[in-house]
């Protein structure tokens with residue numbers, strides 16, 4: 001089956017490469033289009049057989065399933081371009097949280113889903129967040145589920161939980177990378193340990209932590225219990241984190257949701273009522 005990707009930026013490229021790496025799609029199954037052609041050219045050079053469409057309309061003509069791997073503010077021009085070409089039997093998948101399924105369904109006659117991926121799919125790990133629209137049949141849902149099972153663990157969520165689930169699954173790799181980098185850099189400032197040693201210690205620790213959770217039979221809770229011996233040093237640190245970190249995460253969630261609400265409004269405004277008027 002031909003699969004199309006409109007937008008081969010960070011996440012479009014990650015998805016294309018993850019599907020190829022998993023063996024689920026061959027390069028010759030994939031058609032891409034990107035606003036800046038050179039980015040698509042580079043991806044096609046790395047994966048011989050992968051085809052580039054001259055524009056989104058051409059891509060949509062050739063693919064029963066296509067992904068919109070573009071940012072919220074980039075939807076309007078793409079939808080304007082493809083709406084006349086899209087057919088009702090096609091499946092359009094948005095990977096962008098602030099674009100509502102019902103708005104896409106107003107713009108396109110296609111069957112619509114929202115699937116929020118994560119950078120973790122680059123190593124065929126992490127949850128993809130699956131929000132099917134009403135027009136998808138049970139077979140369509142199963143096909144998408146199977147496709148994403150090759151590169152991730154799909155998780156069905158309600159659209160109203162898209163933001164918080166994305167924070168936890170998709171934004172958190174960056175949040176935790178920054179926290180760990182900050183831990184290493186603070187250690188350098190406080191103690192004079194060489195930065196390369198501090199970064200290596202934190203990096204190796206994180207890889208071990210991931211494996212303990214994935215293969216070692218630990219939960220987040222049981223891991224803390226095993227490390228923090230009663231009356232020991234780790235307990236001191238955990239008690240501090242317990243007190244100080246929760247308000248930071250509280251504020252972080254408030255911030256991501258405020259930005260999300262802002263983006264939802266901006267997208268709604270850009271998609272506006274023109275959709276219905278022009279149909």
Ligand SMILES: NC(=O)C1=CN([C@@H]2O[C@H](COP(=O)(O)OP(=O)(O)OC[C@H]3O[C@@H](n4cnc5c(N)ncnc54)[C@H](OP(=O)(O)O)[C@@H]3O)[C@@H](O)[C@H]2O)C=CC1
Nearest residue numbers: 007008009010011012034035036070071072074096117170
């Ligand atoms: N990065 C991540 O970890 C995750 C991202 N997402 C979501 O994915 C979406 C894309 O993010 P990301 O890939 O990081 O962003 P990028 O800016 O890296 O990628 C967007 C791509 O879309 C292309 N594009 C824009 N307009 C058009 C158009 N009209 N026709 C064809 N291509 C177009 C851009 O082309 P050009 O080269 O010209 O800029 C760019 O390459 C966002 O909404 C984000 O929320 C979701 C989960 C995780």
Ligand SMILES: O=C(O)[C@@H]1CCC=N1
Nearest residue numbers: 097166167170171172
């Ligand atoms: O930063 C962003 O907007 C996107 C959403 C999820 C991950 N990255």
